[in-house]
Amino acid sequence: MKQLVILFGCLGFSLSALADEITKITGFAPTYVGQQIDIYQVVDYLSMKQERIASTTVQEDSTFTCSFYLNETRKLVLSSNNNSGFIYAQPGGSYDLYMPDRNPYDPYRPLGNKIEMTLYGLDSTDINYKILTFNRWTDEVLATYYTKNNAESSYFCQRIDKFKTDVEAYYKADTTDLFFRTHIKFTMGRIDNMTFLGNRNKYEKYDFYLRTTPVYYQNDTYMEYVKLYYEKLLTSIDPAINNKFYLSLLKSSPSLIMQSLAAEYTLKNNIRLRELVMIKTLSEAFYEKDFPQTNILTVLDSVSNHGLFKENRVIAANIIMRLMELTPGSKAPDFTVTGSGNVYDLKKYSGKHLYVFFVSPTNVECQKQMELLVPIYQRYQKEVQFLMVIKEDGRTDPQTMDAFRKGLPWESVIVAPENSILKTYQVINIPHYVVIDPIGYVVAAPALGPTPNGQYETIDKLFFYIKKAIDEGTGDGR
Template structure:
């Protein structure tokens, strides 16, 4: 009997997940890696990889994923990304990933393009959200006078917004899709929040009561979480000044989640425990990067939430936040990678252990990083106890090969990133050049590390290497009155 119950439970759990397949065309990205990702949560902004594959030589790709609920996902090829809402009622999507003509190789910023859907049903979540977004854009930007009233926050705009709510409510009332209705509610709510946020405490409380208080937290709905994150943009600055002082004391002196919660519960915006705890996690993430708070205590309170929270979602979000804020801090392990150098040998952090490793990220289109390569050539001859690794971020492998061919005097490890976009994410690369110094045991020594040449009168990595050299090669000193 127990075995039968276990089988039934297992079958029920399987039915909760929907298998979804994407059949895609991306002829402009042949032989490139395409990743299907989604946010683990909208507080830490960590991403989870659903699946990844290579676009084949004909420009085709296929991706499969299992989903428990509707959510927003991304398809990424290099720095180009397209958005896809997963609808559990749609089992297969046929998608065209167009060439991204608005971005160039010389950017490290993600750029969103519009995916083209083939045979998309009119009741699919993507179709409905695209349709609503067009309605919203027309409401905001289709009438210059209305746009002016919005910019000046005139009362007439609020009347127009109320009319728009009624119109949209009627238009989509027959679609029984909870994600859609929450998306619409909080996209409109976000506009209302922007209109009313500077009009005093009365209006702020109206927003809180109408959209957040006593409403279910929609962790996977991007519109809800955008609304939440704007309202609790600076959670520990939201209460009145006397409460803020108690918050600071609870973190810096008492190092206690319980005392922090008690300090905040005197604010009308922290009355509900579940909502309050989520806002506290966000606030602690902000606090870690502020000089007002003890960083060790912030981490300690987050660890307390990750261990003891009543809600599993919050445990996971707190864990993600800890990972986010500790990422690339001194003495944390450096993100792993495995790449081929110019001699076709595999280079990874395991093979580099035992020595300090200096990594620089460069490209053939960035003049500053190319200039620094000349200085690195001198440094690697001077400091033989340092591993030097240069990672080239050119998308076009021919540009990398040409660079290697024209600089065969550079004999240290130089690798191309091989379209492994996770390297950008793992090392938080948003500009070039970027440098990292790794300890012999594989942990971070400096991030960002000093550059090869002094910048704005700052130190150069040469000084750090000199200090390491002294530490490694300590010379015996004569002691006065002692034996030599």
């Protein structure tokens, strides 16, 4: 297959000297009037940790505006009312968009509903315009030529070679937009990952796509390619390297692990990439029964403090956070919140299961789900304790908040947006549910709510089994 030297050649670049510039987003969001819209950036694409960089409120005329600093082109996530969509943004850019509600024909997803933003008035030099145009061209080529018969002959390979040549010629003059050129290169890499006669083998892909390309942490297409390329690395490398990796892990030594991985051809030359892949591999091994979790956490902690590269140190710290976050079987974080003269903490609910859920009184989905939750509470209130945590939004008057609380039969408390319980229990989308067992261990996080998931299950199923175990005298339902 052809080598696209001009466009896909060595992407040698440095991001260290980029300066912050003010970026502006204005929008129209008629179904979010009065709601807060949060703008997040992805801190890293291994842990997928996001951090909020701006917030704004949709005005009565359905418009919103916000400005913030960016120092490099990156993907941004706009989120409100448990719906989120993304755009790409450049430092100093200005974006006008329409933010729709979720598709009413799609099932509600407690972990977040995906929506598609519509961008207006894009200049042909804008990163969104270029990516959308190129992606549409790519989709058309694949839809036209990637058929079963073509994939099993040399025809598809020939068409892809021509497509790459056409892309090289079309974007030949675009030599300064590193984000876009990287997007093109690794979109082609994804095509090479498809099954067809004449595609590159593993080592050819490494030589062409990864060997000379600097690690581009904030390019989502590059990072997705790297994650897929090195997925479950320990199952594909030489057994001798695997064994050396394991023995080095038993010694909790990042340097020895790095030395073991250096024997792998695809990790020999790029030390930054090797350290990144080591972090990824350790995070995957964490859930494998043959690998000691304590050693993995020790190594990741060492990398987070003494890693060779700043970006990798941040990623290691974020991976530790992900591995230690609320998971079934982990100890539930303690909490203490106060309201109406009462104190609510985890100790107060020991001895029975606790169903703690986080809501907003102005959120339509929360209102609907609380109505559905009432009969479930009535069925299981003897076996399961309920605690509703109401997040203040700064706009709802106290009378409305109080009326919302008093209209529901379980205990509730109102907390400020900066209250630590929201961070401790990793509340990003609302409503958010967690089930804790009688001795303070997490049963489900996030747990199901009263509305069916993709398997038509609700929290009623878990509560049924808890009640059954207690009624039959087989335990406390744990």
